[in-house]
Amino acid sequence: MALLDLLVLNRRTATDARTGTSVPVLSDACVVKTCLREIQVTTRSACDLGDVPACNSGAGDLYRGADAYGFLLRLATGLESEIAGETEIFGQIKQAWRDYETARPENARRLRPWMQRLLQETKEIRSEYIVGLGSATYGSLTRRLLGGRAEGTTLLVGAGQLAATILPYLDSPDLRIYNRSPARAFEMLKAARERDATYKITVLEPTLEAELAAWREAHDVVLCVPADPERDPARVAAWREHAAARGGRILHLGILGTAGTAWDGAARLATLEQLFGMRDAQAEQRDALLLRARRACLGKAQLAKLDDADGSRPGTSNHGWEDLAVFQALGS
Ligand SMILES: NC(=O)c1ccc[n+]([C@@H]2O[C@H](COP(=O)([O-])OP(=O)(O)OC[C@H]3O[C@@H](n4cnc5c(N)ncnc54)[C@H](OP(=O)(O)O)[C@@H]3O)[C@@H](O)[C@H]2O)c1
Numbered sequence: 001m002a003l004l005d006l007l008v009l010n011r012r013t014a015t016d017a018r019t020g021t022s023v024p025v026l027s028d029a030c031v032v033k034t035c036l037r038e039i040q041v042t043t044r045s046a047c048d049l050g051d052v053p054a055c056n057s058g059a060g061d062l063y064r065g066a067d068a069y070g071f072l073l074r075l076a077t078g079l080e081s082e083i084a085g086e087t088e089i090f091g092q093i094k095q096a097w098r099d100y101e102t103a104r105p106e107n108a109r110r111l112r113p114w115m116q117r118l119l120q121e122t123k124e125i126r127s128e129y130i131v132g133l134g135s136a137t138y139g140s141l142t143r144r145l146l147g148g149r150a151e152g153t154t155l156l157v158g159a160g161q162l163a164a165t166i167l168p169y170l171d172s173p174d175l176r177i178y179n180r181s182p183a184r185a186f187e188m189l190k191a192a193r194e195r196d197a198t199y200k201i202t203v204l205e206p207t208l209e210a211e212l213a214a215w216r217e218a219h220d221v222v223l224c225v226p227a228d229p230e231r232d233p234a235r236v237a238a239w240r241e242h243a244a245a246r247g248g249r250i251l252h253l254g255i256l257g258t259a260g261t262a263w264d265g266a267a268r269l270a271t272l273e274q275l276f277g278m279r280d281a282q283a284e285q286r287d288a289l290l291l292r293a294r295r296a297c298l299g300k301a302q303l304a305k306l307d308d309a310d311g312s313r314p315g316t317s318n319h320g321w322e323d324l325a326v327f328q329a330l331g332s
Contacts, residue, residue, distance in 0.1 A: 001043055001110040001311065003304055008068035009040040010075075011060035028107045030100035032075075032093050036082065039075060041068075043110050069114065070301030076122040077130060077293060084290050085130045090122075113311025120313070121300045129293035133286050136279045138162060138253070139169035144278060145251055145270055146170075146220050152248070155214045158224030159185040162253060166224060167192050176218070178204045178211045180225075212238045219248035226254045232262035243267045251275070 009026050029040035044064075063071045071080075076093055078086045097115055101108040146154075154172035156163055159179035167188060179185040185203045192199050204210045208231070215221060215238035239250060243266075250269045257273045258264040304311075 001045075001114065003069060003114070003311070004065045005044045005110075006065055006068040006114060007042050007044055008063045008071055009060045010063070010071060011038045011040075012036065028104055030096055030104075030108070030111065032089075032096040034089065034092055041072065041111065043107065045110070066301045066305040069118070069304050070297055072118050073121060073125065073297040073300060074294065076118055077125050077297065079290065079294055079297065085133050085286075085293075117304065117311045117313060125293050125296045125300070129289045129296060133289060136282055136286075137165070138275070139166050141275050141278055141282075142166050142222060142251060142253070143169040143171065145275060146222075146249055150220050150248075152219035152246075153214070153217050155218040155221045156224065157211070157221065158254075159188045160224060163222075163224035164188050164191065166222060166253075168195065170222065172220070173200070175199070175201045176204055176214050177201060178206075178214060180206060182206050208234065211235075215239055216242050219246060221248075221250045223250070223252040223254050227261050227263075229262070236262050236266050239266060 007026060009029070026040045026042045029042035032039040032041070038060075074080045075089060078084060078089055081089055097108075101112075148171065150170075150172035152172075153174040153176060154170055156167065156170060156175065156177045157179070159177060159181070163177075163179075177185045177189065182203055182205075189199070189201055189203060192201070204214055211231075212234060215235055221239070248268065250263075250266060252263060252269060252271045253275065255261060255263065255271050257271055258266070258269065263269055263271075
């Protein structure tokens, strides 16, 4: 099948507002449904051309030929998704294609070389530009700021919302939690153990002595509590006692910066300011990679137009949809 014959309709919503039912537009189409859109892929020969004018009257965006292939590449690589680069859409395309091959084997035979090419080129674009994008959550940024697996004890101060989201990202052979109310720390610990029973965590006594002893032993400390003018000078002093010999870091997520606090001048301390700085730097890298991935989709669609008529690529073997599982895993 020539590329010129490829037709793709992208509809932001798949539901007719009046009837609440899905209205098919292109006949004999492979339909991919997501929560935000419905994509119909078919061939000009399968599609009743009488359908096409309807597509241009507000029913969705209709792409033909290389534009259709370029759109499919952006879709399959996750570049059209709300969270750019996500991999969920792969599973949806794969399932839709399987269903279509069973229901419409004749039309699927014509589309297959282009779908296989789509798979191969999606894989190339994902592995080159998208797999390393990384996520930007408090947990993932904390892990990056601490530099991966801790060399010794990690002390987590706090057991509120923020501490609970960070806990799964703390990779330490000896994790200790201090919280003013131990009941809340045990609650957080229970939830963490339900996710992963191998957690080795100690909840400390709710006394100043127990907290300061842990400060003296810890390699890294993560604070998820507000600044505390009464207790902070003692924490800083305890950190100073051992910081020079031990290394490690403090990450204080309860303060934006250190100015005017007891933490001013503390060694190897990062605050929300550094965490947000890392997030912004990561966002810039991410945007640059996504832009390059979009350009790669465009380039491959243009090459598809130039280099052959049936979807196969000279000098490459096409891959089965089963390969998607491999790069779904790579992208997660
Ligand atoms: N949630 C976020 O997304 C987020 C993002 C950035 C920064 N932060 C900052 O992180 C800190 C914690 O936020 P959160 O959302 O986890 O709040 P949270 O759910 O209300 O938890 C507050 C935590 O701080 C402790 N705490 C509060 N006041 C204290 C005090 N006077 N002395 C000792 N401990 C005290 C609480 O201990 P008890 O359990 O004993 O009450 C609890 O562990 C805040 O400073 C917040 O501004 C939060």
